[in-house]
Amino acid sequence: MDPVRNPYVPGAGRKPAALVGRDATIKSWHVALERAERSVTDQPFVLYGLRGVGKTVLLTQLRHDAEARGWMTAQLEAGSSRGSGSANKSLRMLLGEALYEPLSDLVRPNAGARFLKALKTALSFKASYDATGTWTFGVDLSGTPGGGADSGILDTDLRKIIKDVSLAARDDGIGLAVLIDEAQELAEEELTTMASVTQAAAQDNWPVLFAFAGLPSLPQTFAEAKSYSERFQYSHIERLDEQDAEEALAKPARDADVEWESSALAHVVEASGRYPYFLQQFGQEAWNCANGTVITLQDATLGVAKGQQLLDNGFFRARWDRATAKEKRYMRAMCPEGDAGVGSSEVASRMEATINSLGPTRAQLIHKGLIYAPDHGVVAFTVPGMADFIARQVD
Numbered sequence: 001m002d003p004v005r006n007p008y009v010p011g012a013g014r015k016p017a018a019l020v021g022r023d024a025t026i027k028s029w030h031v032a033l034e035r036a037e038r039s040v041t042d043q044p045f046v047l048y049g050l051r052g053v054g055k056t057v058l059l060t061q062l063r064h065d066a067e068a069r070g071w072m073t074a075q076l077e078a079g080s081s082r083g084s085g086s087a088n089k090s091l092r093m094l095l096g097e098a099l100y101e102p103l104s105d106l107v108r109p110n111a112g113a114r115f116l117k118a119l120k121t122a123l124s125f126k127a128s129y130d131a132t133g134t135w136t137f138g139v140d141l142s143g144t145p146g147g148g149a150d151s152g153i154l155d156t157d158l159r160k161i162i163k164d165v166s167l168a169a170r171d172d173g174i175g176l177a178v179l180i181d182e183a184q185e186l187a188e189e190e191l192t193t194m195a196s197v198t199q200a201a202a203q204d205n206w207p208v209l210f211a212f213a214g215l216p217s218l219p220q221t222f223a224e225a226k227s228y229s230e231r232f233q234y235s236h237i238e239r240l241d242e243q244d245a246e247e248a249l250a251k252p253a254r255d256a257d258v259e260w261e262s263s264a265l266a267h268v269v270e271a272s273g274r275y276p277y278f279l280q281q282f283g284q285e286a287w288n289c290a291n292g293t294v295i296t297l298q299d300a301t302l303g304v305a306k307g308q309q310l311l312d313n314g315f316f317r318a319r320w321d322r323a324t325a326k327e328k329r330y331m332r333a334m335c336p337e338g339d340a341g342v343g344s345s346e347v348a349s350r351m352e353a354t355i356n357s358l359g360p361t362r363a364q365l366i367h368k369g370l371i372y373a374p375d376h377g378v379v380a381f382t383v384p385g386m387a388d389f390i391a392r393q394v395d
């Protein structure tokens, strides 16, 4: 079928034609937005789950929902680097840069005192990480109070900028939403600081909502950072149930007057393990294989085979190639359990090595985001289907 009209979109963060199975989180977020507008600030949202399950897409949806209510939003990805090989950008810088546009959008001649104060504070925040650059908002802030978000102490500065900006938003009947993707990449100090700033926000009812997305280790990471993070609103983003998985494929087709044979639908759902990324990939290939306006079982079978090849050469291979020879051996030793976790001691004994000697390898694999620790002394793949992929590799 016409590939130009293909509605399926495999790829990191790409908005699916049908976003299914996430209604509960979206609904809670709506409630939180409305409550914040009435001066009751709910605890941060934490979306955690495996690679390709749909965290970024959901986080982006939450941002759009906030924007639809006129809110100021800042969405950022922790750990994004300045370029290959160089250091990660700090949370301070990422947040500062993400706030510039929403703030400039609200600049107007008759802006209120609280908004001008927020601008002045934002300028000082900018200066705290960028000594040479400065922002121009096109308004005279010389006589305005504010500033002071450049003490260099992360907690003080973040608290100040979040407070001043969100209180300025309140004057417009809106709030500020801060959405942080790949939050497991935050440095420990950044995570602790975020946790305590969100706590202050909830305590004093600043109209600001936070949402964090990251790997399954994220709740544990928060728990270790601050005890009151146990009150955060955790959503485990999981693979879809059968009905939603079918709908993720069927709805975009229906909207384009294309139909899936039910056996074809069942085949793709089964082959995908109901993981959103794989559904999109297989759906895309099955569509391209089909002629006419019906996707048959034959198209689906061929589509899955082609899709699998694309995943092997892209999605999986990109991650596999990031591992050193020793790290690959470690991951191979994890394979018998498939996607379920395995004890690090078991891995060590399979490699005829000690847990201690493998510590750095394990840490590197966690750092690279290839594995995580679902429990103390246990490791598991962050990517669904990784074990099967490794079994298919010769090197």
Ligand SMILES: Nc1ncnc2c1ncn2[C@@H]1O[C@H](COP(=O)(O)OP(=O)(O)OP(=O)(O)O)[C@@H](O)[C@H]1O
Binding pocket: 009, 010, 011, 012, 013, 014, 015, 016, 018, 019, 020, 021, 022, 049, 050, 051, 052, 053, 054, 055, 056, 057, 058, 248, 276, 277, 278, 280
């Ligand atoms: N609820 C959903 N319904 C249908 N398709 C979805 C859904 N969520 C995500 N997808 C699709 O799955 C793919 C992966 O989504 P996304 O990048 O958000 O995953 P992720 O969890 O952020 O992955 P990673 O951990 O690698 O960043 C995209 O192609 C997206 O279109």
Ligand SMILES: [Mg+2]
Binding pocket: 012, 013, 055, 056, 057, 181
């Ligand atoms: Mg993502």
